[in-house]
Amino acid sequence: MKILTLAGVLGLLLPLASPALAATPAAPAALADTEAPWVAAWATALQPIPQRAELPPLYRAPEVAGRTVRQIVYPTVSGHVVRIRVSNEYGRTALVIRGLRIARSMGGASIDPARDVSITFGSKQGVSVPAGANIESDPVSIEIAAGTPYAISSYMGQEQTMVAWHRVASQINYVSSPGDHVADASGAGWRQRFTQYAWVSGLSVEAPGATTIVAIGDSITDGMRSTINRNQRWPDELARRLAGEREQSIGVVNLGISGNRLLSDSPCYGEALEKRFERDALAQPGVRAVVLLIGINDINFAAMPPHAGLDCDYPHTQVTAQALIDGYRRLIAEAHRRGVRIYGATLTPASLPPQREAIRLAVNNWIRTGGAFDGVVDFDGALRDPAQPDRLRTAYDSGDHVHPGDRGYAAMAQAVPHAVVAAAAGK
Structure with a gap:
């Protein structure tokens, strides 16, 4: 950076x-x-x-x-x-x-x-x-x-x-x-x-003993479809949760970009997260822990039809679960070289067709069981409909069946395990 x-x-x-x-x-x-x-x-x-x-x-x-x-x-x-x-x-x-x-x-x-x-x-x-x-x-x-x-x-x-x-x-x-x-x-x-x-x-402050959790990812970290001017994104809700738990010395900063992908750049949605990770996440002063939620757009954009003129989904790159896993491993290694703990968040339900849903499930299985991340934040488990696990709970759905609404983002904040907070606090 x-x-x-x-x-x-x-x-x-x-x-x-x-x-x-x-x-x-x-x-x-x-x-x-x-x-x-x-x-x-x-x-x-x-x-x-x-x-x-x-x-x-x-x-x-x-x-x-x-x-x-x-x-x-x-x-x-x-x-x-x-x-x-x-x-x-x-x-x-x-x-x-x-x-x-x-x-x-x-x-x-x-x-x-x-x-x-x-x-x-x-x-x-x-x-x-x-x-x-x-x-x-x-x-x-x-x-x-x-x-x-x-x-x-x-x-x-x-x-x-x-x-x-x-x-x-x-x-x-x-x-x-x-x-x-x-x-x-x-x-x-x-x-x-x-x-x-x-x-x-x-914006950084001089705060001896304070540290920061970085939330980085795509539109679901960015808070798309949350209520404007109300700070209802899940990182905002996590910051309020920490304040209520008297963890005022831990900040939460949001480096999500709507439409962002792990592996591919976009004309509209920014550089691939693996390219911007050091600058946007690891270079933040006081960062001790990162929560990473990324990959659903990599899975989806290959199926988007090309557009004449401005094609925000370009390139329509085909990905496999292994390609995403390899990308996660590179970010994990980068974070660990900097002494930062990194927590993998499971990809949330998006009402995907079977072929794309299979990739999401394979990625989530690796995040949960692969042991490469320092821990898991199970956003999928927090948001999915138990009767239809490929879909968001109705109460948490903003209406587009991909992005949570305010209640869904609040549920995500509650799903962040205390281990992330402890890591940020140096425990």
Whole structure:
């Protein structure tokens, strides 16, 4: 994962016209994770936006050039010092942010001006992130309360476009009228709304002794078809469960991407999980345990008919249970090299035809009995209809027979065994 301190960025930047963005030699933007007790409190996985002349409405990014973008995030660990990660992972030109602030959200696009601080990079108010790079901000002091919404506002460069996002955020975010509105407390002027995250890919807090569980996978981890703006994804429910169990020092971050596959890239659904695993999961500060739920799209997309124009299911790769198992083994080895425990989640029912259902069952049997994972999270057992085990329980079905609804996601959170929590706590 290419994460730069500001000193690293300085050697790559082109000269900038704005003095606020001009770079001068400075101390690194943040201490390395081995030198300070940083822990991931919130994160999201970005994916490139398809670059085509004609795109369906779902893939058209909002206009952000010279405007302010306000994004709402919910940290899962409390602390008094925060830093923000900004990503230009999929950019082809520099990502220019002329001002960045974090504030306590008061609902909608409004913020509390008494709890609003500027985010800096090498003590500068703006930053230009080179194509393909990520950068951590300076640490700044602000009271972060787990489970509470915070607004991250970024005033974008005059030529900036959105080329990457997290498409299914299940969260309403906001774009202002033209101009610098990062410090605006009122939500009245934020006319444009969008339901993605962009360029802000992580929020970490200084929290000695705290650790993080990473949830990574596809749309069922991403929380597709959960209630928007309500944080009803299963990782959200797990974070609430841990808070209720007085495990406040363990955060949960969600790196699911809807449509994602273990083995194949997609024009719409991001890089294959095995390619993004180190960056999106293992590089999170404070990660001690990973819950992996991936593979149903690998099984399904081969059967999807090709589409003219934007074919999000391309390539329509045929997979076997063994190919998925081999992919899991590679991720397990990668996690273990980093000293991180990894828990395999069984693939949930999806009303599949017999040939594809046979692959799902073979994969689940290996996850349960193969002994390669550090443990098993039996989401299949938690969600399946006992009378028809290839289907979701009716009470847990969102209505499409693939994705759980809010009640189903809550049941998934309860199915995470305490061994995962103990691993995250270092026990």
